[in-house]
Amino acid sequence: MDDQKKGQPNKASPEKTHLYDTSNHAQLVRLVPRLRKGPADTFTIMRELNICRPGARICDLRNAGYKIITNRITMTDEWGRVHRGVAVYTLIAEPGAKVAA
Template identity: 75%
Template sequence: MKKATLPEEKRSLSQGNTNTSNDAQNARLAVHLRQGQSDTFTIARDLNICRPGARICDLRNRGYKILTNLITLTDEWGRTHRRVAMYTLIAEPSVKEAA
């Protein structure tokens, strides 16, 4: 059986996103949110995070301040989705200095 391959532009998006542990997903998500706001669909597709809301909860529990706005979004197939979460990183946990 021949293995399916992704086109080059899609392959580059998925590089480095194969680790699906919670810690790896949280790290990818934190880096992504530092670059600007992002919606649930984009996080799932580009970062290989199946449950973005759960990872947002993890980050909040670690001290990240993340604002959630609900938006209406049209997907790549032209379907409209209401109440899609758009996340914005407001602040990161403070780094404690060694005594």
């Protein structure tokens, strides 16, 4: 017998996705609302959203038509270690939105 659920088990609900769901779709569902709130750095995205490779998900969003800029900063992690070149992502426009000149 087949005990697997039918449908699309790897698709996350657009309304809510649990942090333990690590499918690409679920990660994007968590990342877009976070970027709408303002800039987010790599460490914050990894820690708060459980996204192991934020740069890859940003690439996915850019390929889907999102306009996102990247700035590099130096920051100190929670253990006091200094990291140079940490990416900070800022959402400028979503697919279909016009960007002000």
